[in-house]
Amino acid sequence: MKRREFIQLTGLGAAGAMMLPLSSHANPVEVSLMLTPILDIQQKKQLADVALNAAKSMGATYTDVRIGRYLNQFVVTREKKVQNIVNTESFGAGIRVIVNGTWGFAASNNVTPDGIKKTAERAVAIAKANSKFQKEPVKLAQTPSYGEVSWKTPIVKNAFEVPIKEKVDLLLAANAKAMEKGANFVNSQIFLVNEQKYFASSEGSYIDQDVHRILPGINVSVVDRNSGQFKSRPAFSSPVGMGYEYLDGKAEDKIKSPGGIILYNKSYDLIEDAGMAAEQVKQMISAKSVEPGKYDLVLEPSHLWLTIHESVGHPTELDRVLGYEANFAGTSFLTMDKWETKKFNFGSKLVNVVADKTQVGSLGAVGYDDEGVKCKKWDLIKDGVLVNYQAIRDQVNIIGQKESHGCCYSQSWSDVQFQRMANVSLQAGKEQVTPEQMVAGVEKGIYIVKDGSFSIDQQRYNFQFGGVLFFEIKNGKIEGMLKDVAYQANTQEFWNSCAQICDERDYRLGGAFNDGKGQPSQSNAVSHGSATARFNGINVINTGRTI
Amino acid sequence: MAVLSKDEAEQILKKVIGFSKADGIQATLNGNDGGNIRYARNSVSTSGEDSNVNLGVQSYFGKKAGTATINEFDDASLEKVVRRSEELAQLAPENPEFMEPLPQQTYGGESKTWSETTAKITPEYRAKVASDSISPASTKDVTAAGFLEDSRNFNALANSKGLFAYNKATGVNFTVTMRTNDGTGSGWAAGTATDVSKINPSLASKIAIDKALNSRNAKALEPGKYTVVLESSASADLVRLMLNMNARQADEGRSFYSKKGGGTKIGEKIVDERVNIYTDPWHEDVPASPWVGDGQARKKMDLIKGGVVSNLFYDRYWAAQKNVAPVPFGGNSIMEGGTASIEDMIKDTKKGVLVTRFWYIRPVDPQTLLFTGLTRDGTFYIENGKIKHPIKNFRFNESPIIMLNNLETLGKQERVVTSEGNPNGFIPSMKIRDFTFSSLSDAV
Numbered sequence: 001m002k003r004r005e006f007i008q009l010t011g012l013g014a015a016g017a018m019m020l021p022l023s024s025h026a027n028p029v030e031v032s033l034m035l036t037p038i039l040d041i042q043q044k045k046q047l048a049d050v051a052l053n054a055a056k057s058m059g060a061t062y063t064d065v066r067i068g069r070y071l072n073q074f075v076v077t078r079e080k081k082v083q084n085i086v087n088t089e090s091f092g093a094g095i096r097v098i099v100n101g102t103w104g105f106a107a108s109n110n111v112t113p114d115g116i117k118k119t120a121e122r123a124v125a126i127a128k129a130n131s132k133f134q135k136e137p138v139k140l141a142q143t144p145s146y147g148e149v150s151w152k153t154p155i156v157k158n159a160f161e162v163p164i165k166e167k168v169d170l171l172l173a174a175n176a177k178a179m180e181k182g183a184n185f186v187n188s189q190i191f192l193v194n195e196q197k198y199f200a201s202s203e204g205s206y207i208d209q210d211v212h213r214i215l216p217g218i219n220v221s222v223v224d225r226n227s228g229q230f231k232s233r234p235a236f237s238s239p240v241g242m243g244y245e246y247l248d249g250k251a252e253d254k255i256k257s258p259g260g261i262i263l264y265n266k267s268y269d270l271i272e273d274a275g276m277a278a279e280q281v282k283q284m285i286s287a288k289s290v291e292p293g294k295y296d297l298v299l300e301p302s303h304l305w306l307t308i309h310e311s312v313g314h315p316t317e318l319d320r321v322l323g324y325e326a327n328f329a330g331t332s333f334l335t336m337d338k339w340e341t342k343k344f345n346f347g348s349k350l351v352n353v354v355a356d357k358t359q360v361g362s363l364g365a366v367g368y369d370d371e372g373v374k375c376k377k378w379d380l381i382k383d384g385v386l387v388n389y390q391a392i393r394d395q396v397n398i399i400g401q402k403e404s405h406g407c408c409y410s411q412s413w414s415d416v417q418f419q420r421m422a423n424v425s426l427q428a429g430k431e432q433v434t435p436e437q438m439v440a441g442v443e444k445g446i447y448i449v450k451d452g453s454f455s456i457d458q459q460r461y462n463f464q465f466g467g468v469l470f471f472e473i474k475n476g477k478i479e480g481m482l483k484d485v486a487y488q489a490n491t492q493e494f495w496n497s498c499a500q501i502c503d504e505r506d507y508r509l510g511g512a513f514n515d516g517k518g519q520p521s522q523s524n525a526v527s528h529g530s531a532t533a534r535f536n537g538i539n540v541i542n543t544g545r546t547i
Numbered sequence: 548m549a550v551l552s553k554d555e556a557e558q559i560l561k562k563v564i565g566f567s568k569a570d571g572i573q574a575t576l577n578g579n580d581g582g583n584i585r586y587a588r589n590s591v592s593t594s595g596e597d598s599n600v601n602l603g604v605q606s607y608f609g610k611k612a613g614t615a616t617i618n619e620f621d622d623a624s625l626e627k628v629v630r631r632s633e634e635l636a637q638l639a640p641e642n643p644e645f646m647e648p649l650p651q652q653t654y655g656g657e658s659k660t661w662s663e664t665t666a667k668i669t670p671e672y673r674a675k676v677a678s679d680s681i682s683p684a685s686t687k688d689v690t691a692a693g694f695l696e697d698s699r700n701f702n703a704l705a706n707s708k709g710l711f712a713y714n715k716a717t718g719v720n721f722t723v724t725m726r727t728n729d730g731t732g733s734g735w736a737a738g739t740a741t742d743v744s745k746i747n748p749s750l751a752s753k754i755a756i757d758k759a760l761n762s763r764n765a766k767a768l769e770p771g772k773y774t775v776v777l778e779s780s781a782s783a784d785l786v787r788l789m790l791n792m793n794a795r796q797a798d799e800g801r802s803f804y805s806k807k808g809g810g811t812k813i814g815e816k817i818v819d820e821r822v823n824i825y826t827d828p829w830h831e832d833v834p835a836s837p838w839v840g841d842g843q844a845r846k847k848m849d850l851i852k853g854g855v856v857s858n859l860f861y862d863r864y865w866a867a868q869k870n871v872a873p874v875p876f877g878g879n880s881i882m883e884g885g886t887a888s889i890e891d892m893i894k895d896t897k898k899g900v901l902v903t904r905f906w907y908i909r910p911v912d913p914q915t916l917l918f919t920g921l922t923r924d925g926t927f928y929i930e931n932g933k934i935k936h937p938i939k940n941f942r943f944n945e946s947p948i949i950m951l952n953n954l955e956t957l958g959k960q961e962r963v964v965t966s967e968g969n970p971n972g973f974i975p976s977m978k979i980r981d982f983t984f985s986s987l988s989d990a991v
Contacts, residue, residue, distance in 0.1 A: 027601060027616045030635060081643060105595055109618075126594060129670060133591040133678065185799060223800035228807030230800055230914060324587045326692035327724040327735075330906075333990065335730070416593055455909045455919045455942070462942055462988035464919050466911060486911060486919070488942070488986050519585050519694040541985060545915040547948055 026072065026088040034071050034087055034160055034194075039111070041198070041208055045148075048200035050113045051095050054120040055202070060097040060127070062140060062202055063120070064371060067093045067111060068413030069196040075164060076189040077171040079179065085164055092413045095120050099127035101137025105416040140393045141404045143373045145204030151367025153212040154360060155243030159192045162244045170247065174274035178220045181278035185221040188274070190214070191513070193525070197370070205372040213363055213525055214246050215239040215513050216270055220277035224285055231284040233277040233468055236302060236450060237268040239513040239525065241365050255508075258439045258447055259471045259478045263302060265508050266361060280469060287481035290470065292542045296445035296499075297487060297535045298438055303467050304426070305510025305528035306451035311491040312353050313424040313528065315460035316380045318391040318399065324418075329517045330458030333491070334386055336399070344386045347495025350429060353381035355390055355422040357406055362423040362527035363511045370417040373406040380424065384495070392419045411522040418518060425509075425529035429501030435532040438500055445473035446485060446540065451510065453486060453543075464488045466543070484544035494535060502531035549578035549598045550666075550701045553713045559602070559620055560705035566629040569606035569636060573648045573706035575840075576602050583696035584673035589681045594673060606632040610645040613638070646863045648706040652844045659834035660716035662742035668697045668719070672743075680723055680752040689756050693723035695748065704842050714836045719743045722964055724924060725755040726991075727763055732937070733991050734758025735904055735924035737780060737964035741834055758903060758925040765937040767987055768928060774899035775982040776892045776929065779961040781902045781922075782882075783974035786824070787965060788908070788918055789947040790880050792850060794859035798869065803916045803948070804859060812856045818951035820854040826877025833962050833973040835878025843875040850880070854951075884975025885957035892956050892978045899929040900938065900984075906966050916946045921988055923966075940991075941984035953980045 039047070048065045055063040069091045076084040092109035093116055104127025108119040171188040178186040195211040218235040240246050249269030257263050262276060299307065314320065315332040323331055338344040357375035359365055368374055371393055379387050389399060392408040410417035439447060453466030470482040489497075511527035551559075556576050563574045578600035585593045603616045606629065613635025617628040676695050684691035701715040722737040734755040738746030777785075789803070797804035797811040804812045827847035828835040837845050841863065849857035858874055866873040893901065900922075908920030922940045929935065958976030965972070 027618070028603065028614050030615070030631070082640060083644075103593065105593065107595075107597065109599070126670075129674065130591050130594060133586075133674070133681070135590045185801065221801055223805075225800055225807075225809055228800075228805065228914075230805070232801070322588065323690060323692060323726070324592060326587055326690070326726055326733075327585075327694055327722055330990075331726075414597060416595065418593075453909055453911045453919065455907045455921070457921045457940060457942070457988040457990035458906055458923050459990035461990045462921065462940075462986060464942060464944075464986075484912075486944075490989065520583060520696065539986075541944070543911045543917055543944065545912065545917050545946060545949070547915050547946065 026070065026090040029087050029089040031087050031164065034089060038069055038091055044198040045200065045206055047111060047113065047116050048198065048206065050116045051120045052200060052202050054117045055095065055097045055124055058121060058124040060099050060124055062098040064096050064199065064201040065093060066370060066410070066413055067198040070412050071160065071194040073160060073192040074189060075167045075171060077168065077175060078187045079175055079185065080172065082168055090412055093119060094410065094413045094416065095123045096416060097123045097127050098138050099124050100131035100134070102127045102131035102134040103138060104130065107414040138394050139397050141396045141402055143203065143393065143404060146207060146374065147204065148206045150208040152210040153241050153365065155212050156245040157243040159212065159214050159244040160194055170270060174218055174270045177271050178218070178274040178278045181275045182222065182282055183220045183278040184223045186218065186274065188218040190216050199368065199370065199372050201372045207368045207372055209366055209368065211366055212243055213239065213241050214244065216247060216268060218270065218274050218277065220274060220281055222278070222281040222285060229285050231281050233281045233284065234450065236263055236273050237270070238509055239363055239511045240361055240509065241363050242361055257300065257449070258435050261449060261469065263300070283481050284483060287483040289544050290482045290485045290540060290542050292540055294537045295540045296442045297538050298442060298445055298447040298473065298532060299535065300447070300449045300532050301508040301530045302450045302510050303448045304530045304533060306454055307465055308424060308426055308528045308530060309512055309526070310454060310456045311460055311463055311494065312381065313421045313526070315491065316389050317419060317421060318389040318395050319419045321389060322398065325517065328519050333459040333461045339386050339389065342385070345384060345496065346381050346386045346492060347384045348498045349384045350501055351381055351384045351495050351498050352427040353424060354378065354427060355380050355405065355407070355424050357422045359423050359527065362509055363513070363525035364423040364527060369406040369408040370410050371408040373404045373408065375406040378405060390419065390422055395419065409524055411524065415522050420517065420524040421515065421526045423527045426501065426533065428504040428507045428531040431503065433500060433502045435502055435506060438502060438532060438534055439473055439478060440476040442473045442534065443475055446482060447471040447473055447478060461490050463491065484542045485540060486543050487538045487540050489538055494538065497535045497537060498533060499536045500534040502533070504531070506531035549580045549600045550699050550715055551576070551578055556701065556703035556713055557705070557711060560703060560711070562622065563602070563604060563625050563629060564705055564707055566626045567606060567707055569633045570608050571648060571707045572604065572606045572629065573704070574602065574604045576703040577701065579698060579700040581696065581698040582668060582670065582673060583694065584677050585694045586677045586681060587692040589685050589690055591677050594670070602628065604628050604632040606636045607645065608636050610641040610643065611636050611639045612642060612645055644864045648708050649710055649842045650708045651710045652712070652838065652842055654712065654837040654844050655829065658714050658837050659829060659831065660714060660741060660836060662717045665697060665717035665719050665741065665743040666699045668743060676721065676748045679749045683752060684725055684756060687756055687760065688728045689725045689759050690728055691723060691725055691752065693721070695721045697743065702836065710842050712838045712842050714838065716836065717741055719746060720964055721746055721748045721751060723752050723755050725752070725759040727759050731991060732759040732763035733924045734762060739962055739964045762925050762937040765939045768938045770941060770984045770986050772981040772983055774896055774955070774978065774980050776889060776896060776899060776901045776978050777976060778889060778903050779974055779976045780904045780963050780965060782977050783963040783972045784905045784908055784965045785947045785950055786882055786974055787880065787972060789916055790850065792859045794861040795865040797859055803914065804856065811859055813859060814855060816855045817948055818851065818854045819954040821954060821957060822851055822854050822951050823883040824851040825849045825881055826879055827881060828878055830879060830881055830973065833879045833881065833971055835971060839875040843873060845875055845878060848877065879971040879973065881973040882960070882975055884960040887956050887958045889958060889976055892958055892976070893929050893934060894932040895956065896929045896978065897931060901927040901929055901934060904966055908966070911944065916948050917944060918946065919944050940988040942986045942988060943983060944985045945983045950979050950982065953982070955980050
């Protein structure tokens with residue numbers, strides 16, 4: 001398709017600028033240019049070889065090169081207005097070396113043979129400077145040489161190829177539905193990511209990957225001027241590693257949950273959700289304020305993913321355990337002595353948590369990680385016991401393992417790769433239980449839908465979570481909506497209170513599109529699956545205040 | 548070198564404007580040189596430098612606008628990017644909120660945001676900071692983790708209505724966490740400045756080591772309401788939460804600053820009358836760019852005066868809708884302090900808690916500005932005017948509005964690094980009564 005034809009087809013071009021979470025190297029670009037390849041695979045291989053040879057000749061014992069092209073698209077609306085359409089592109093190369101047993105890294109957007117060579121020289125120079133402070137040489141776990149391989153997110157419809165007009169029409173239709181149902185304000189957006197990543201290493205791997213992610217969202221607000229109250233409800237979508245087919249809103253992907261609410265699994269109906277949101281926000285304003293105390297919580301997957309992320313995903317990262325994040329994101333209560341006992345009681349026997357970089361539809365799914373390790377699935381918590389961490393090539397020897405877990409990632413070509421969270425998920429229960437049956441067994445409880453407020457300490461122990469929709473459960477029945485609800489616990493007690501998990505039929509993914517870590521801070525996208533689960537006797541506080 | 552001089556930037560932007568065939572054109576030119584070093588486990592883990600220059604061009608026809616960018620600066624490339632922005636503008640839909648660019652503005656004199664000393668930071672300086680932090684830690688059975696980052700950047704803006712604006716800035720941030728090797732103590736300190744000679748990473752490292760050693764074997768205290776002495780970083784972490792003073796959100800009824808029944812809280816007293824918060828781009832200790840992204844001039848302006856809301860920020864579109872003058876967002880926030888030192892405030896406290904810093908602060912209720920978060924890296928119990936012993940960390944559930952209504956004492960101001968970012972604040976330490984701690988954390 002010719003550039004002009006594409007612009008005419010979309011009806012819109014890039015316009016405006018707004019504060020969005022972009023790489024400092026991302027530049028606005030018109031849509032048609034995003035669909036034109038910059039380099040073919042053989043050109044990338046030739047450039048990568050320039051870096052590998054240059055670094056080796058200057059004394060590097062290991063080198064990896066990432067030539068990356070990162071595309072983003074944001075389509076943003078409110079009520080009847082298109083607020084912004086931004087397409088961005090960031091292209092360049094990052095080169096990492098080991099010299100004198102020390103890491104060095106440099107990056108540049110000059111992806112020419114000369115630019116690549118100079119970047120390799122800078123990486124080597126930095127490694128040599130840092131080696132003065134290196135106490136122990138870096139030890140890399142062995143990984144196979146994969147030769148020339150490729151991987152692509154299994155999308156059905158490339159969202160970047162869908163005309164912008166179609167996206168705008170969808171968002172404005174959703175806004176109209178929310179306003180029709182009584183919303184005062186509504187914001188909606190579609191956010192797309194495409195990471196085109198080429199990796200080559202001095203160990204003989206040449207890996208080409210094409211990664212897609214999509215985040216459709218809506219925020220519906222109702223304002224009661226008389227009482228001065230306002231409430232909002234976000235979308236019941238999840239960010240996913242899929243194409244535009246996620247917005248098909250298929251009937252078979254709709255889930256009717258306790259309380260009569262509709263939730264979504266592998267595809268999402270934005271317009272329907274916008275209408276429901278407006279109706280639910282009105283109820284939220286008039287809901288009963290919660291009585292603080294102990295409750296049995298029934299946590300829906302759209303909520304529980306965040307609790308898993310914060311209280312299981314982060315503390316099982318080995319770099320945190322070892323202290324690399326001590327100055328920023330923090331350390332972990334899951335210290336190595338606990339893991340070494342092989343019997344640390346993390347949770348009840350029902351609690352089985354796996355890390356999985358291969359899960360179809362997940363945000364973190366790739367074929368190979370950003371240091372060329374083939375991705376896999378492994379156990380973190382087995383029958384309630386801590387059995388493993390998340391670790392990468394220069395860490396696994398510390399825990400006596402020979403193979404990286406394949407969870408190394410960098411947010412762009414211009415940032416150094418480091419250990420990031422894999423998709424970490426609670427396995428569905430073996431007992432055949434539906435959410436309705438679970439609710440029926442609760443005497444005094446709260447059913448919580450969708451993630452809300454969240455906070456956890458620097459060792460991932462004491463936490464507080466809110467939510468979006470809260471339903472009171474009395475004697476096995478949903479009684480009505482509550483507000484001002486947050487629950488507090490510590491991680492170990494909370495997971496030991498896990499009394500029941502619904503079966504595979506109820507298993508779904510939630511996720512974080514921008515999870516921060518590192519200095520300078522980098523962002524990672526990761527999914528977390530679970531089925532609805534029950535936690536007994538959790539402390540619930542009332543967050544309502546009068547000012 | 549990605550930091551162009553004023554003349555160099557103006558020359559490029561004038562050429563760009565000269566190529567325009569649209570109703571109007573506005574162009575921005577930005578460049579950055581940055582460097583950093585990170586260390587942990589008493590060893591350097593990563594360090595690097597980055598550099599980038601970018602030109603952005605927005606052309607418009609009526610209310611239709613298009614933007615294109617490029618990072619090549621020969622004449623052919625400059626003309627190409629202008630033509631592309633015009634093409635996109637012709638294809639774009641009308642934006643009802645589009646505001647035409649401003650004519651030339653007046654910016655009150657030379658900016659104070661640049662320091663030659665910071666601009667000359669070298670990799671060797673960064674390595675020395677790391678070494679001077681790691682060495683004393685390793686002799687005291689303590690492990691250091693820290694981060695130093697420095698930046699030099701410039702921003703320039705020009706348009707077809709004759710506006711030209713230029714500013715260059717430097718900055719340096721240093722944070723360090725020291726943890727005792729037995730895992731029972733942790734201390735933190737920081738420094739941030741425009742001019743690197745105003746921070747002392749070695750002294751900060753020593754303070755963090757002392758805090759770590761003194762915070763070993765913390766005792767548990769019951770959650771509840773306590774008098775707290777907040778070091779300046781802790782103060783700033785909460786004060787910043789009330790400074791999202793967007794007028795449009797307030798007018799729309801979805802902000803703490805919305806008035807019941809309609810309108811905003813401008814003119815209403817919301818906190819203790821000793822609270823004065825303002826923004827001032829010319830401030831000596833925490834300078835900011837004298838202009839915002841669309842070229843509007845910043846000026847010294849009260850946000851909270853005598854506890855009363857003085858101003859909210861109005862973008863140009865919303866100001867026109869409300870028939871008021873636009874109020875551009877401030878580049879810094881300054882809260883007036885007092886003369887009390889941390890030691891003075893401790894001496895004056897019968898029973899209380901000294902907080903070094905907070906962590907993982909997240910909103911709970913936007914209507915009351917209720918937030919939750921935790922203390923971290925040095926929390927101590929005060930009894931009869933003295934630090935009695937270290938205590939376990941607390942989770943709080945508190946609103947900065949409630950907090951600043953419970954103000955006891957204002958301490959000295961300091962340029963602050965907050966727990967998850969740098970809001971460019973100059974904020975005092977403070978003593979607060981009845982601060983709500985809702986649960987205990989065993990995290991060290």
